[in-house]
Amino acid sequence: MNVTVRQAAEALRGADRFLILTHRRPDGDTTGCAGALCRSLRAMGKTAYVLENPDLTPRYANLTAPLAAPADFAPGYLLSVDVAAENMLTDNAAGFAGRIDLVIDHHRSNPMFGTYNLVRPEAGACAEIIYDIILALGVPLTQQIAEPLYVAVSTDTGCFKFSNTTVHTHEVAAACLGTGLDCGELNRRLFEVKRWQRLQMEQLMIKTMEFYHDRRIAVALLRRDDLDRVGATEDDLDSISALPRMIEGVQAGLTLTENKNGTIRVSVRTTKEVDASAICRSCGGGGHLRAGGATFPAGVSLDEAKRQVLAAAEEAYHESGL
Ligand SMILES: [Mn+2]
Numbered sequence: 001m002n003v004t005v006r007q008a009a010e011a012l013r014g015a016d017r018f019l020i021l022t023h024r025r026p027d028g029d030t031t032g033c034a035g036a037l038c039r040s041l042r043a044m045g046k047t048a049y050v051l052e053n054p055d056l057t058p059r060y061a062n063l064t065a066p067l068a069a070p071a072d073f074a075p076g077y078l079l080s081v082d083v084a085a086e087n088m089l090t091d092n093a094a095g096f097a098g099r100i101d102l103v104i105d106h107h108r109s110n111p112m113f114g115t116y117n118l119v120r121p122e123a124g125a126c127a128e129i130i131y132d133i134i135l136a137l138g139v140p141l142t143q144q145i146a147e148p149l150y151v152a153v154s155t156d157t158g159c160f161k162f163s164n165t166t167v168h169t170h171e172v173a174a175a176c177l178g179t180g181l182d183c184g185e186l187n188r189r190l191f192e193v194k195r196w197q198r199l200q201m202e203q204l205m206i207k208t209m210e211f212y213h214d215r216r217i218a219v220a221l222l223r224r225d226d227l228d229r230v231g232a233t234e235d236d237l238d239s240i241s242a243l244p245r246m247i248e249g250v251q252a253g254l255t256l257t258e259n260k261n262g263t264i265r266v267s268v269r270t271t272k273e274v275d276a277s278a279i280c281r282s283c284g285g286g287g288h289l290r291a292g293g294a295t296f297p298a299g300v301s302l303d304e305a306k307r308q309v310l311a312a313a314e315e316a317y318h319e320s321g322l
Pocket residue numbers: 029030082106125126156
């Protein structure tokens with residue numbers, strides 16, 4: 001059942017012992033949403049925790065680390081934030097599948113897997129919906145709540161650059177700045193500082209990039225042996241898939257990464273001409289109009305994965321007649 005912000009807030013007021021679930025390969029949005037919502041519920045005198053995310057990287061760890069649920073915590077109300085589908089829940093959340101009380105999300109591909117669902121695809125970041133819930137709950141916006149919110153909205157909009165940025169995104173950011181947080185320092189840490197390993201991977205990507213469809217499609221392959229040799233971590237790869245689309249004329253950037261466990265991750269970034277979520281859906285994934293992802297199971301070779309994603313991208317062009 002779909003609910004409004006007001007109905008969601010009402011449900012939260014009437015419940016307690018909250019456990020907040022985030023998605024695999026957590027980004028700033030899912031982690032920031034969890035941090036801000038957990039602290040807001042606590043400010044209301046509720047018991048609230050965030051389920052530990054095994055993939056959490058140092059970049060975002062401080063947003064939820066102090067809020068991690070004890071191993072014996074028995075939740076009374078389950079929430080998921082920024083989780084596009086049930087199979088995007090972390091492995092340690094598998095036992096909660098099928099019983100999420102409230103799904104809060106902004107992915108248009110969300111199948112509404114919760115008992116209650118608050119899904120707004122027009123929100124640039126899921127954290128914008130969290131902000132509206134916090135307002136509806138009447139919880140004062142403290143700097144401690146504003147920081148995870150700001151990290152979430154800024155990272156999901158590429159520091160307010162992407163086309164998913166709306167008036168509301170800026171309203172949320174403005175409210176966060178109103179608490180006195182240092183956005184210059186936060187943005188420098190989030191968007192400017194890169195580890196040397198990351199820059200070496202960017203160099204490799206640029207060197208080995210392939211072009212198709214009149215140079216409108218760029219394909220970058222991140223091979224496991226290169227990643228290991230350079231010493232690049234998951235954190236180093238954060239939003240590296242934005243790079244192919246930076247090239248003038250490229251409308252679809254396809255980045256394929258060989259994961260440690262043998263699966264292959266596909267990240268698609270597009271310009272307004274191409275629907276990224278359509279490309280990813282035909283590879284078993286999903287996402288947004290300009291950004292999407294999919295994962296090929298272990299056993300599929302990098303070449304085969306590339307062939308399939310490329311075929312899906314060509315198909316997207318075929319359908320749009322471009
Ligand atoms: Mn998001």
